[in-house]
Amino acid sequence: MGLCGLICIALRENTSVAYQWEELNFSDIPQKLIDAIDELDEDYQFVLLNNISYGFVEEDAIEVLGLVD
Numbered sequence: 119m120g121l122c123g124l125i126c127i128a129l130r131e132n133t134s135v136a137y138q139w140e141e142l143n144f145s146d147i148p149q150k151l152i153d154a155i156d157e158l159d160e161d162y163q164f165v166l167l168n169n170i171s172y173g174f175v176e177e178d179a180i181e182v183l184g185l186v187d
Contacts, residue, residue, distance in 0.1 A: 121170065125166065129160065139152045
């Protein structure tokens, strides 16, 4: 979720994800990943956010519905 937060803040503040990563000290997220996200244009960053968020929702729904083995 921290990665999603960084991307959202960067988009809102019109800065790079790397800038927010350094500013907020998210050193647990690899810089290589941050650099790769910064290379994406804004539309693809939104797509990435959507895909990550959908994954969290899907996992929660599966768990809540008891569909886990």
